[in-house]
Amino acid sequence: MANNKKRLLNLITIFIFIISLVGCNSNSKNSSKKVEEKQGIVTQDTSNKKNGDLSYSDKNSTNISGKLKVHYINVGQADSILxxxxxxxxxxxxxxxxxxxxxxxxxxxxxxxxxxxxxGTHPHEDHIGGLDVVIKTFNIDKILMPKISTTTKTFKDVITAVQNKNMKVTAxxxxxxxxxxxxxxxxxxxxNSSYQDLNNYSIVIKMKYGNNSFIFTGDAESISEGExxxxxxxxxADVLKVGHHGSHSSTTDAFLAKVNPKYAVIMCEKGNDYGHPHKETMIKLQNKKITTYRTDECGTVVATSDGTKITFDKKPGTYNYNGNSNTTKNTSEKTKKTDTYSTSKNNKSNRILATGNSSSQIPQTKGVGVYITNTGKKYHVNGCSSLKKSKISISLEKAKSQGYGPCGNCHPPQ
Structure with a gap:
């Protein structure tokens, strides 16, 4: 009998010890979690990670305060987003x-x-043109640009501004x-690290705030979207910044279906030479009943998220394309032309790692080649119908310095 009581007391003691260990472990995890939340640590959610899924857990997602504001600044036929x-x-x-x-x-x-x-999403002038002045003017923690360089004065100005501040560029x-x-x-x-078109080097990002999300695409085209x-x-995402100013080169059916946005924002200039936004893109947005805002119609657009809902400071724009009503007829030959350009083998840009040392020399490439004619003040890409009578090879930089502007029919590089 005494042995049985002793055995029972031992079992009770062991049981109490196990319970205390479980409690300590739970408290330790909770304490660790609180420390992470205080430090704002972002961790990968590996429990649902599959085939490169970028889903992640933000420890602060349930404790957000204030609002997120996205300013789609009206800079005409260009991009700038704060x-x-x-x-x-x-x-x-x-x-x-x-x-x-x-x-x-x-x-x-x-x-x-x-x-x-x-x-700087990619080294086209309509995206990085003002970056050098921004870098000179403001204190900046981190600068990101893709692994590609050109010899345009615009690109050189940006790199010089970075170097003058003794900063690094992060790839x-x-x-x-x-x-x-x-x-x-x-x-x-x-x-990828090898594209014929600079647009596909565009840095594409997704931003999350509470239950709301935004995607910013730069000029990424169908190739990048497919990857x-x-x-x-x-x-x-809730809001999609439509790629390449609403060009038909971007916003494929599959990509749009996967993003499945409630809202779209197009950044383009009224009456631009490229016919942006293009008919194909606007029809897709209209068919999916995606509320669309456009800088050519709305001016600067500001979206505000409280983590649950998103509001805009302007009324939505139309589904018009190329400045005309969305009808089935073609509005201009511009909508039929390709909206991309490819550099030749001789002019293909060299890819570089973003500068890990701000004082390092940037490998340079030959300037993008275009053509001019004996008449008119437009520059063209090879194959443009305007080149039938004359075809004078010239660098894009030199063409611009001599007062030549882009041909609206063949959409040469900007």
Whole structure:
């Protein structure tokens, strides 16, 4: 009998000890979790990670405060987007060279003196033209640009501005996650290191704030969109910045279906030479009943998220294309022309790693080649119908310096 009582007491003691261990372990996990939340740590959610899925868990997602503001700045036929959250700021592109003061003054009016991130999506003048002045004007924590260089004066000006501030350029890596206040953002593209068209080097990102999300595409075209889809990346979003100013070269049916946005924003200039936004794109948006905002019709558009719902400061734009009503007839020959260009083998841009050392020399490439004629003040790509009578080879930079403008029929490089 005494032995049985002793055995029972031992079992009870062991049981109590096990319970205390479980309790301690639980408290330890909760304590660790609280520390992570306090530090704002962003962690990968591996429980649902499959085939490159970029889904991740933001420890602050349920404790967001304030609002996220996305300013789609009206810089005409160009891109410039300011994102703000809880005194943290991020700029994606800065318009053309001529837009430098416009962008800088807009940022200053928002009370900005520092930018956490500056992204030059790709080295086309209508995206990085104003970046050098932005870099000179504001304090910046991190600059991201793709692994590609050109010898245009615009690109050189940006690199010089970076070097003069003793800064580094960070190359985008698909899957990298960053924080902007209570928001998180991840890189979706580029997914390759060799493209014929500079547009496909565009840095594409997805930003999440609470239950809301935004995708910013730069000028990424169907090739880049296809690579994102192939990797099965998480691209569902409430708001899509439509690629390449609404060109038919972007926003494929499959990509649009996967993003499945409630809202779309198109950044283009009224009466532009390229016929943006194109008929094909606008029909897709209309058929899916996606509420669309356009800088050519609405001016600067500001979207505000509280983590649950998104509001816009302007009324939606129309589904018109090329400046005309959305009918079945062709509005102009411009909508039939290809909206991309390819560099020749001799002019193909050399790809570089983004500068890990701000003082390092940037490998340079021959300037993008275009053609001019004996008459008129337009530059063209090879194969343009306007080149039948004469065809004079010239660099894009030199053509611009001599007062030549882009041909609206063949959409040469900007």
């Amino acid at each position: 994102i703000q959250q809880d005194s943290h700021n991020m700029l994606i592109d800065a318009g053309n060279n001529a837009d430098s003061n416009l962008v800088v003054n807009y940022l200053k009016k928002q009370g900005i003196s520092k930018l956490d991130y500056v992204i 985008p890596k698909v899957g990298d996650n960053y924080k902007l206040g209570g928001a998180t953002w991840s890189i979706l593209a580029p997914n 994102i889809l192939k990797k099965q990346l998480d691209i569902k």
